[in-house]
Amino acid sequence: MTFHSIGEFLAMGHHGPYVWSAYGITALVLILNIVMPRLARRRYLQSEARRLRREMNA
Amino acid sequence: MKWTFFHKLGSPKWFYEISGRWLPILGWAAVLLILAGTVWGLVFAPQDYQQGNSFRIIYIHVPAAFLAQSGYLLLAIAGVVSLVWKMKLADIALKCAAPVGAWMTFIALVTGSIWGKPTWGTWWVWDARLTSMLILLFLYFGIIALGQAISNRDSSAKACAVLAIVGVINLPIIKYSVEWWNTLHQPATFTLTEKPAMPAQMWLPLLVMVVGFYCFFGAVVLMRMRLEVLRRESRTSWVRTLVEQSIGRGGSA
Numbered sequence: 001m002t003f004h005s006i007g008e009f010l011a012m013g014h015h016g017p018y019v020w021s022a023y024g025i026t027a028l029v030l031i032l033n034i035v036m037p038r039l040a041r042r043r044y045l046q047s048e049a050r051r052l053r054r055e056m057n058a
Numbered sequence: 059m060k061w062t063f064f065h066k067l068g069s070p071k072w073f074y075e076i077s078g079r080w081l082p083i084l085g086w087a088a089v090l091l092i093l094a095g096t097v098w099g100l101v102f103a104p105q106d107y108q109q110g111n112s113f114r115i116i117y118i119h120v121p122a123a124f125l126a127q128s129g130y131l132l133l134a135i136a137g138v139v140s141l142v143w144k145m146k147l148a149d150i151a152l153k154c155a156a157p158v159g160a161w162m163t164f165i166a167l168v169t170g171s172i173w174g175k176p177t178w179g180t181w182w183v184w185d186a187r188l189t190s191m192l193i194l195l196f197l198y199f200g201i202i203a204l205g206q207a208i209s210n211r212d213s214s215a216k217a218c219a220v221l222a223i224v225g226v227i228n229l230p231i232i233k234y235s236v237e238w239w240n241t242l243h244q245p246a247t248f249t250l251t252e253k254p255a256m257p258a259q260m261w262l263p264l265l266v267m268v269v270g271f272y273c274f275f276g277a278v279v280l281m282r283m284r285l286e287v288l289r290r291e292s293r294t295s296w297v298r299t300l301v302e303q304s305i306g307r308g309g310s311a
């Protein structure tokens with residue numbers, strides 16, 4: 001363990017803003033990359049299901 | 059050598075089934091490795107004697123830069139396969155990996171810039187390594203734009219494959235940029251031939267993060283590829299069956 005307290009950990013020896021912004025942006029991008037394809041998949045399946053139902057009724 | 063697996067690779071249905079088995083393994087491996095590597099790198103790794111704690115950015119910067127380049131190499135290989143064997147799955151891989159690779163390049167550039175401020179005193183310099191990475195990002199953008207601009211599927215596959223293959227010349231330039239030119243950027247931390255110069259407490263978490271990022275990249279590309287396979291095969295009976303099943307499960311199949 002390098003740090004002695006939470007405050008020290010958050011401060012990162014005066015480099016806090018740099019370290020945390022870099023990790024924050026990365027986390028955001030990684031989460032976006034998981035969420036976007038999942039949403040796209042759900043939207044696609046819903047629209048395809050609608051299309052299939054229309055075709056069955058027609 | 060049996061070539062049946064190669065022909066199977068051309069079958070979208072086979073790919074969809076096998077990737078469905080691989081996806082959860084890759085996905086959970088990515089989550090666990092990245093979480094473990096982040097905690098290890100942020101909390102337990104000792105600080106650098108010169109750079110202090112800003113060096114901890116290495117644990118995301120280096121894996122992202124690895125994936126930015128490996129991702130491009132994947133695009134070029136997929137391009138060759140798609141040109142030579144006209145394999146549709148290779149074109150799907152190329153199209154689906156491009157945006158993920160672009161995001162990785164984006165992470166590498168942004169974290170590098172943030173790291174540069176406390177270390178070099180500047181956010182950006184037009185130095186060989188940084189410039190060639192920026193060119194890599196534009197190559198990714200070019201491939202994505204080209205793929206979207208051409209509506210004919212065969213011409214689009216051909217054009218993207220050619221661009222991906224031509225652009226691969228940038229990869230050795232990125233790799234050797236720190237040796238060929240005087241740059242601010244430090245040389246490679248990891249080489250295959252030598253032991254890392256940093257203590258194990260520092261490079262082990264980096265290794266965990268690199269493997270985690272590879273798993274992450276694989277999982278996200280598979281997710282995108284599976285959707286693209288469904289889109290292109292929407293008229294086949296197996297996709298219809300799958301969609302019908304998904305209605306019953308609220309579209310989460």
